[in-house]
Amino acid sequence: MRDVIVSFATLYSAMGAAVTIACVILSPAIVLSSLTATFARYRGHHWGKFFLLSMLITPIGGFIAALLYPKDQAGIDAFQVKRGYAQKCVACAELIRPEAKVCNHCGAIAAPAVARRRVVAA
Numbered sequence: 001m002r003d004v005i006v007s008f009a010t011l012y013s014a015m016g017a018a019v020t021i022a023c024v025i026l027s028p029a030i031v032l033s034s035l036t037a038t039f040a041r042y043r044g045h046h047w048g049k050f051f052l053l054s055m056l057i058t059p060i061g062g063f064i065a066a067l068l069y070p071k072d073q074a075g076i077d078a079f080q081v082k083r084g085y086a087q088k089c090v091a092c093a094e095l096i097r098p099e100a101k102v103c104n105h106c107g108a109i110a111a112p113a114v115a116r117r118r119v120v121a122a
């Protein structure tokens with residue numbers, strides 16, 4: 001009976017050590033991969049794809065991949081429109097500020113932004 005108890009105690013302590021090691025290794029990896037994915041997001045890429053890539057090939061590898069991968073201007077534009085930093089002109093499809101009344105690219109009268117807009121305190 002004593003041997004069984006000792007073997008269970010050994011098993012549980014080994015499991016605890018494994019969980020601790022996994023947490024110590026995974027927590028910084030998750031945080032750094034999130035930062036790498038956010039960096040990639042601001043370059044117009046998909047956040048989740050770069051998060052998974054960073055988890056697979058380490059956050060440093062993911063960061064280098066995000067740096068080497070060319071910027072996706074369409075992704076950046078879509079991100080700015082989604083976040084409310086810009087709206088697309090209905091006439092020329094250029095990005096203009098959400099508060100704009102007239103497009104500064106083509107002179108068309110801009111429709112008021114309906115998308116989520118950041119409230120800026122005056």
Ligand SMILES: [Zn+2]
Binds near residue numbers: 104
């Ligand atoms: Zn325009």
